[in-house]
Amino acid sequence: MPATVPRGAPVRVLGRRRQRPAGSYRQSMQATDLPHSDSAVYPLGLRLAGRAVVVVGGGQVAQRRIPGLLAAGARVTVVSPWLRPALEGRVALGEMAWVARGYRSGDLAQAWYALAATDDPSVNAAVADEAEQHRVFCARADDASRSTAWTPASGRHDGVTIAVHADCDPRRAATVRDGVVEALRTGDLAAPRHRRRDPGVVLVGGGPGDPELITLAGRRALAEADVVIADRLAPAALLEELPPHVEVIDAAKLPRGRSATQAEINRLLVEHARAGNRVVRLKGGDPFVFGRGFEEVLACAEAGVPCTVVPGVTSAISVPELAGVPVTHRGVTHEMTVVSGHLPPGHPHSLVEWPALARLRGTLVLLMAVENLAAIAAALVGHGRAADTPVAVIHAGSTASERRVLATLSTVAEVVEREGIAAPATVVIGDVVAVAATAAGVSAALSTARV
Numbered sequence: 001m002p003a004t005v006p007r008g009a010p011v012r013v014l015g016r017r018r019q020r021p022a023g024s025y026r027q028s029m030q031a032t033d034l035p036h037s038d039s040a041v042y043p044l045g046l047r048l049a050g051r052a053v054v055v056v057g058g059g060q061v062a063q064r065r066i067p068g069l070l071a072a073g074a075r076v077t078v079v080s081p082w083l084r085p086a087l088e089g090r091v092a093l094g095e096m097a098w099v100a101r102g103y104r105s106g107d108l109a110q111a112w113y114a115l116a117a118t119d120d121p122s123v124n125a126a127v128a129d130e131a132e133q134h135r136v137f138c139a140r141a142d143d144a145s146r147s148t149a150w151t152p153a154s155g156r157h158d159g160v161t162i163a164v165h166a167d168c169d170p171r172r173a174a175t176v177r178d179g180v181v182e183a184l185r186t187g188d189l190a191a192p193r194h195r196r197r198d199p200g201v202v203l204v205g206g207g208p209g210d211p212e213l214i215t216l217a218g219r220r221a222l223a224e225a226d227v228v229i230a231d232r233l234a235p236a237a238l239l240e241e242l243p244p245h246v247e248v249i250d251a252a253k254l255p256r257g258r259s260a261t262q263a264e265i266n267r268l269l270v271e272h273a274r275a276g277n278r279v280v281r282l283k284g285g286d287p288f289v290f291g292r293g294f295e296e297v298l299a300c301a302e303a304g305v306p307c308t309v310v311p312g313v314t315s316a317i318s319v320p321e322l323a324g325v326p327v328t329h330r331g332v333t334h335e336m337t338v339v340s341g342h343l344p345p346g347h348p349h350s351l352v353e354w355p356a357l358a359r360l361r362g363t364l365v366l367l368m369a370v371e372n373l374a375a376i377a378a379a380l381v382g383h384g385r386a387a388d389t390p391v392a393v394i395h396a397g398s399t400a401s402e403r404r405v406l407a408t409l410s411t412v413a414e415v416v417e418r419e420g421i422a423a424p425a426t427v428v429i430g431d432v433v434a435v436a437a438t439a440a441g442v443s444a445a446l447s448t449a450r451v
């Protein structure tokens with residue numbers, strides 16, 4: 001089944017050109033005469049959205065190239081008797097078509113661009129010949145000198161596409177590409193936007209504290225910000241990188257200390273966005289995990305201010321993970337429950353069913369629980385969880401101040417008190433802690449160890 005995108009007006013132009021009898025131009029420039037040097041490359045950005053692209057071959061090259069073609073919106077048909085499982089998965093999802101047989105002449109009939117990527121040079125040559133005949137640009141994976149199109153080393157950052165050719169030296173091209181992309185990411189290479197940006201609010205999850213653990217989308221939002229309203233647990237190092245013109249507002253909510261009220265934060269978000277600014281609300285972890293992020297989304301919606309959300313790496317999973325504790329482990333737990341411990345069991349405003357949690361066998365992850373740990377541990381044991389259930393408490397995970405202690409439900413309150421573990425801390429309760437401790441060779445000292 002060949003790709004079936006009907007060609008529009010521009011194609012008719014190509015069609016006319018096809019009817020032109022081969023003249024001196026074509027005779028003097030056959031594929032075999034193509035100059036094999038980047039100096040002869042004419043860089044171009046193909047706009048493939050909705051256009052048919054045929055990939056012949058279903059192996060490694062196809063696996064590497066097809067995601068980029070799909071990202072460009074191309075209607076990809078892959079022709080191959082077999083496909084790598086990753087590609088089969090894309091076919092199953094309806095992302096592309098698969099002609100499950102070997103290449104046949106005519107398969108490129110509708111193609112705007114073709115990729116000859118089998119491991120048989122004679123098949124690749126046949127594909128390239130058909131492409132040449134129909135004046136379809138074709139990249140031949142096995143022989144650059146016989147390709148009419150070369151794939152550059154490419155990368156993207158913040159709306160900038162970098163495509164590098166380096167005299168047929170792919171590693172050199174990739175090195176240059178990596179250098180430019182990295183420089184754009186770090187800000188060493190400035191790429192300021194000169195077109196107007198829309199004002200609005202972006203809620204960004206900053207991750208657990210290590211500035212490396214924010215997402216690329218989060219970093220990009222920060223790079224475009226005019227105003228940043230930052231929480232106490234947001235990665236502080238990211239604020240140091242902001243250019244001087246960016247206004248940083250401290251919305252630190254210090255426990256029992258100075259704190260901006262949620263109403264005040266909502267007001268600031270709306271006010272600065274309405275003044276025409278790109279406002280980033282930088283939070284620790286993920287904005288929607290005990291982060292009051294959705295309240296801010298609603299406040300923006302009520303005020304008619306556009307608001308988008310960039311998810312973050314939540315401390316509930318990443319902090320234990322970085323400390324070597326998997327929150328799930330095959331054969332050990334089939335559930336993981338994240339609970340806020342900011343109110344003690346029995347508190348009239350608590351929404352947590354501690355007796356029900358005590359009956360669970362799996363992993364409990366507690367956030368904001370340090371102050372109430374004694375009461376929580378007692379409630380869990382009192383309602384049936386074993387007193388020797390292993391517990392890990394990790395303070396300031398992923399930062400230079402990180403500290404970890406191991407204990408059991410019966411000892412955790414005393415261990416935390418003795419070791420002076422304070423907020424912010426993530427508490428992991430369950431057998432996964434013993435798995436991790438055993439792997440680290442500290443199981444014997446589980447009740448008191450500092451690791």
Ligand SMILES: C[S@@+](CC[C@H](N)C(=O)[O-])C[C@H]1O[C@@H](n2cnc3c(N)ncnc32)[C@H](O)[C@@H]1O
Nearest residue numbers: 285286289291314315367368396397424425426
């Ligand atoms: C208000 S909640 C916000 C959680 C955040 N939205 C997230 O997804 O990680 C704050 C609590 O998260 C936990 N927490 C956040 N960052 C942490 C870190 N670096 N190390 C340990 N716990 C952390 C602590 O329990 C802290 O009291």
